[in-house]
Amino acid sequence: MPETIRFTLDGQEVEAGPGETIWDVAKREGTAIPHLCHRDAPGYRSDGNCRACMVGIEGERTLAASCIRAPSEGMVVTTDQPREVAARRMVVELLLADQPEEAYDKSSRFHETAEAQGVAESRFPAMAPQEVPLLDNSHVAMAVNLDACIQCGLCVRACREVQVNDVIGMAGRGHAAFPVFDQDDPMGDSTCVACGECVEACPTGALMPRGAIPDRSDIDREVKSVCPYCGVGCQLTFKVKDDKIAWVEGAEGPANENRLCVKGRFGFDYVHHDHRLTVPLIRKDGAEKGLNVDPGNWSTHFREATWEEALDVAANGLKGRGREVAGFGSAKCSNEEAYLFQKLIRQGFGHNNVDHCTRLCHASSVAALLENVGSGAVTATFNEIENADVAIVIGANPTENHPVAATYFKQFAKRGGQLIVMDPRGQGLKRHTSHMLQFKPGADVSMLNAIMHVIVDEDLYDRQYIAAMTENWEAMKAHLAEFPPEKMEAICGIPAETLRDVARVWAGAKSGMIFWGMGISQHIHGTDNSRCLISLALMCGQVGRPGTGLHPLRGQNNVQGASDAGLIPMFLPDYQSVTDDGVRSAFHEIWGEGEVAPEKGLTVVEIMDAIHEGDIRAMYILGENPAMSDPDVDHARAALAKLDHLVVQDIFLTETANYADVILPASAWVEKTGTVTNTNRQVQMGRPAVPWPGQAREDWWITTELAKRLGLGWDYTHPREVFAEMKQSMASLDNITWERLESEAVTYPSSGLDDPGAAIVFADAFPRDGGRARFTPASVVPPDEVPDTDYPFVLITGRQLEHWHTGAMTRRASMLDALEPEANCSLHPRTLRKLGVEPGDLVRLTTRRGSIKVMARADRAVAEDNVFLPFAYVEASANLLTNPALDPYGKIPEFKYSAVRVEAIAPADVA
Numbered sequence: 075m076p077e078t079i080r081f082t083l084d085g086q087e088v089e090a091g092p093g094e095t096i097w098d099v100a101k102r103e104g105t106a107i108p109h110l111c112h113r114d115a116p117g118y119r120s121d122g123n124c125r126a127c128m129v130g131i132e133g134e135r136t137l138a139a140s141c142i143r144a145p146s147e148g149m150v151v152t153t154d155q156p157r158e159v160a161a162r163r164m165v166v167e168l169l170l171a172d173q174p175e176e177a178y179d180k181s182s183r184f185h186e187t188a189e190a191q192g193v194a195e196s197r198f199p200a201m202a203p204q205e206v207p208l209l210d211n212s213h214v215a216m217a218v219n220l221d222a223c224i225q226c227g228l229c230v231r232a233c234r235e236v237q238v239n240d241v242i243g244m245a246g247r248g249h250a251a252f253p254v255f256d257q258d259d260p261m262g263d264s265t266c267v268a269c270g271e272c273v274e275a276c277p278t279g280a281l282m283p284r285g286a287i288p289d290r291s292d293i294d295r296e297v298k299s300v301c302p303y304c305g306v307g308c309q310l311t312f313k314v315k316d317d318k319i320a321w322v323e324g325a326e327g328p329a330n331e332n333r334l335c336v337k338g339r340f341g342f343d344y345v346h347h348d349h350r351l352t353v354p355l356i357r358k359d360g361a362e363k364g365l366n367v368d369p370g371n372w373s374t375h376f377r378e379a380t381w382e383e384a385l386d387v388a389a390n391g392l393k394g395r396g397r398e399v400a401g402f403g404s405a406k407c408s409n410e411e412a413y414l415f416q417k418l419i420r421q422g423f424g425h426n427n428v429d430h431c432t433r434l435c436h437a438s439s440v441a442a443l444l445e446n447v448g449s450g451a452v453t454a455t456f457n458e459i460e461n462a463d464v465a466i467v468i469g470a471n472p473t474e475n476h477p478v479a480a481t482y483f484k485q486f487a488k489r490g491g492q493l494i495v496m497d498p499r500g501q502g503l504k505r506h507t508s509h510m511l512q513f514k515p516g517a518d519v520s521m522l523n524a525i526m527h528v529i530v531d532e533d534l535y536d537r538q539y540i541a542a543m544t545e546n547w548e549a550m551k552a553h554l555a556e557f558p559p560e561k562m563e564a565i566c567g568i569p570a571e572t573l574r575d576v577a578r579v580w581a582g583a584k585s586g587m588i589f590w591g592m593g594i595s596q597h598i599h600g601t602d603n604s605r606c607l608i609s610l611a612l613m614c615g616q617v618g619r620p621g622t623g624l625h626p627l628r629g630q631n632n633v634q635g636a637s638d639a640g641l642i643p644m645f646l647p648d649y650q651s652v653t654d655d656g657v658r659s660a661f662h663e664i665w666g667e668g669e670v671a672p673e674k675g676l677t678v679v680e681i682m683d684a685i686h687e688g689d690i691r692a693m694y695i696l697g698e699n700p701a702m703s704d705p706d707v708d709h710a711r712a713a714l715a716k717l718d719h720l721v722v723q724d725i726f727l728t729e730t731a732n733y734a735d736v737i738l739p740a741s742a743w744v745e746k747t748g749t750v751t752n753t754n755r756q757v758q759m760g761r762p763a764v765p766w767p768g769q770a771r772e773d774w775w776i777t778t779e780l781a782k783r784l785g786l787g788w789d790y791t792h793p794r795e796v797f798a799e800m801k802q803s804m805a806s807l808d809n810i811t812w813e814r815l816e817s818e819a820v821t822y823p824s825s826g827l828d829d830p831g832a833a834i835v836f837a838d839a840f841p842r843d844g845g846r847a848r849f850t851p852a853s854v855v856p857p858d859e860v861p862d863t864d865y866p867f868v869l870i871t872g873r874q875l876e877h878w879h880t881g882a883m884t885r886r887a888s889m890l891d892a893l894e895p896e897a898n899c900s901l902h903p904r905t906l907r908k909l910g911v912e913p914g915d916l917v918r919l920t921t922r923r924g925s926i927k928v929m930a931r932a933d934r935a936v937a938e939d940n941v942f943l944p945f946a947y948v949e950a951s952a953n954l955l956t957n958p959a960l961d962p963y964g965k966i967p968e969f970k971y972s973a974v975r976v977e978a979i980a981p982a983d984v985a
């Protein structure tokens with residue numbers, strides 16, 4: 075380790091730690107040195123090109139750029155002598171000459187800097203009018219006004235080094251050097267993914283979020299909160315003007331370090347959409363249930379009600395029905411709201427029929443993790459990839475679905491880390507990989523067993539770790555003997571030699587991590603898939619150290635928290651089993667009234683089946699849209715229509731609300747207070763930035779009011795009280811208090827009030843009997859429905875960057891909808907040619923369950939016998955097609971594999 079260095083700054087003796095520049099030390103000491111090309115934020119390299127931060131160094135003839143200059147022992151540095159002060163002013167004055175007359179952004183860092191140095195005008199000639207670059211307004215979310223550009227290169231570093239999107243470069247020289255997008259395309263036509271990192275970095279307003287023009291500082295208030303989209307849990311600051319979100323800035327959260335993606339930066343005007351539910355609604359007598367309500371004009375089917383009436387009607391339809399009731403809670407709401415929801419179902423109806431979208435998501439991963447590791451959460455934060463030398467990403471598409479996590483993965487690869495991606499589809503991470511295994515869909519177990527076979531065969535496993543930390547190794551080893559890569563090659567489609575190579579790279583890793591997503595979990599053998607990944611990590615000792623770990627990338631912003639809070643039919647909060655007498659009596663103690671039922675409840679897809687069978691007759695659905703997100707959605711919609719009584723609590727009149735008897739208008743995430751837990755186990759505070767519209771209310775309030783009408787003695791008046799109650803039964807929240815969360819994010823487990831929490835767990839023992847993790851062998855199980863002559867293609871459903879699940883939010887976010895406005899599927903160009911379909915034409919996709927028409931894109935990343943289909947579009951609902959067959963352990967449906975027919979649509983048929 076380099077020693078601390080002592081030097082003199084403006085006559086004071088100061089110290090510099092390892093890696094600190096003069097600028098850093100000055101800042102720490104409270105001496106502000108101007109800076110333009112230097113951005114004081116994690117991930118940004120200083121470049122020293124703008125000369126706005128010049129300082130004097132004794133004995134040196136020229137001034138030095140303090141943002142890149144490291145101090146040396148005994149150095150004498152001045153920041154306040156006439157020479158450097160004049161030089162810095164000159165730099166700003168020269169730059170000001172070229173600024174547009176009417177500054178786009180008077181509050182930009184450049185203008186602040188000029189003002190602070192007393193530079194109001196420039197003596198130097200402005201750029202010749204013919205040289206002034208034209209405005210580029212081609213992008214829906216950002217405006218480019220290169221007239222204001224000072225060539226500092228921060229946007230290039232933002233795009234290439236921080237987000238690793240490699241879209242922006244510099245072209246030209248000297249005065250005429252300007253940022254360009256993908257070789258001279260206007261920004262709107264480039265491959266830009268609109269993460270907005272460049273607008274955040276730009277010090278002059280040459281790049282601006284459109285919502286912030288003309289003046290970034292023209293806001294009423296700033297509110298720090300968490301992004302409501304994915305499980306990465308980015309912290310951000312809402313800039314609010316006239317009670318509307320004007321623009322958004324990344325904040326320095328532990329997971330995102332200021333970074334955001336397109337949804338987190340530009341995807342918030344859905345909360346101001348005129349489709350927002352603002353009054354409680356009751357179905358009109360005789361109004362037919364079905365997908366027939368215009369969310370902008372519900373009065374055809376619903377009438378406005380007071381809260382009193384709506385809550386009474388909602389509660390009366392549920393009251394006294396015991397086992398006939400089921401509830402779907404929400405992973406979009408807070409921890410406190412999830413906790414109250416499961417408590418309401420359990421306490422109010424005396425059974426455990428409560429579940430949520432985790433069932434459709436990582437249920438199988440969690441089943442395998444609980445079985446073999448003893449805990450369903452990640453063993454290490456995704457940011458730990460910083461300390462890894464090999465990483466596997468399998469069945470996950472983070473550049474689109476966890477874009478900020480992906481920036482860390484790409485940086486890892488850029489630094490020389492070996493990135494192994496396994497996915498039947500080529501995807502955004504492909505160009506960063508050392509190994510890209512594009513294997514056959516559904517063939518994960520064969521591929522992973524083959525890799526593990528090689529590790530055994532070539533004696534590459536970690537004997538010591540296995541002996542000390544695991545059980546069932548001998549059985550595992552014997553099982554793997556059946557899976558040589560030469561035999562598995564035909565099943566998974568990856569050459570044996572590649573499988574051997576990957577096995578050697580993984581087993582040779584000093585520190586390796588495994589990340590996975592829906593491509594692993596959403597299969598009838600999803601639990602087996604996850605078992606293989608756990609075994610692969612264990613046999614090489616890749617858990618419990620920096621840069622190692624198992625990380626199922628959690629999906630919804632609060633799916634980790636909602637699961638922890640007990641929105642699961644087998645578990646009370648903190649995965650305490652409902653079948654355990656001691657657990658139930660402990661909850662009885664805390665809750666006071668109502669016994670917790672000893673039988674596991676029904677899961678999401680089982681509940682839909684039970685409606686058809688007449689066993690479930692009433693439902694309470696909070697912040698979920700099963701009429702779009704369940705598999706075989708015709709069957710699910712028919713079930714919702716069959717209910718005697720359906721209460722839906724949402725922010726929009728969703729497809730599911732089309733079947734409701736009562737609709738309760740909720741406040742959106744940006745309008746409420748509550749905590750959420752991200753994929754990294756980091757618990758963070760969400761704060762209200764704007765008021766809720768009309769009579770909409772916070773979800774916890776609505777659930778509490780319902781509980782009162784069901785006869786439960788609830789008297790919560792603030793989420794803080796709910797959090798305090800949660801802590802009584804949830805050891806995971808030990809040392810995490812509401813007060814702490816008001817000022818910091820805390821990772822669980824946290825060992826003390828000063829401990830920010832453990833990024834890595836299970837170094838010494840696993841939370842299983844005996845402290846050991848387990849190897850559970852998995853055999854090859856074919857998909858439930860394999861292609862045949864009638865249905866010759868494989869249908870893979872999933873996601874795309876701009877849209878969120880069922881589209882409820884993102885199709886109402888103007889910029890996101892403008893970027894991706896039309897239902898689409900992707901096929902290989904050769905397949906399209908064979909079918910006689912031009913890219914952009916409609917095709918018909920048909921499975922045994924249903925048929926849709928959808929626009930086809932040509933995409934070489936999709937295998938020739940596959941179709942990829944996102945599920946965000948009601949006009950072409952993917953889930954009319956998907957297979958509801960379930961994994962026996964996780965009860966998760968096979969969203970990632972159905973047999974499908976693809977047909978060109980005759981022009982006459984297009985309309």
Ligand SMILES: Nc1nc2c(c(=O)[nH]1)N[C@H]1C(S)=C(S)[C@@H](COP(=O)(O)OP(=O)(O)OC[C@H]3O[C@@H](n4cnc5c(=O)[nH]c(N)nc54)[C@H](O)[C@@H]3O)O[C@H]1N2
Nearest residue numbers: 469470471475515516591592593629630872873875878879
């Ligand atoms: N933009 C956006 N981001 C999201 C979401 C969203 O709706 N939109 N949703 C959030 C949620 S809740 C979740 S759960 C996550 C999901 O995030 P991901 O897990 O990344 O989601 P998917 O796109 O469903 O599928 C991931 C990949 O699995 C691959 N795959 C398909 N079949 C197989 C297979 O048989 N084996 C393997 N190994 N891979 C296969 C697909 O090609 C795809 O690239 O995203 C979260 N983030």
Ligand SMILES: Nc1nc2c(c(=O)[nH]1)N[C@H]1C(S)=C(S)[C@@H](COP(=O)(O)OP(=O)(O)OC[C@H]3O[C@@H](n4cnc5c(=O)[nH]c(N)nc54)[C@H](O)[C@@H]3O)O[C@H]1N2
Nearest residue numbers: 434435697698699703723724740742743871879880882969
């Ligand atoms: N074909 C196919 N289907 C899939 C998947 C797949 O890969 N392929 N993936 C599955 C997975 S992993 C998941 S997680 C599910 C997701 O399925 P869902 O959870 O049903 O989908 P979302 O669209 O996220 O629904 C969230 C709902 O919450 C509402 N909402 C947002 N904020 C709030 C709030 O603060 N309060 C209230 N009350 N409501 C709010 C939104 O308007 C929306 O209606 O889809 C599953 N379905």
Ligand SMILES: [Mo]
Nearest residue numbers: 434435629630
């Ligand atoms: Mo999910």
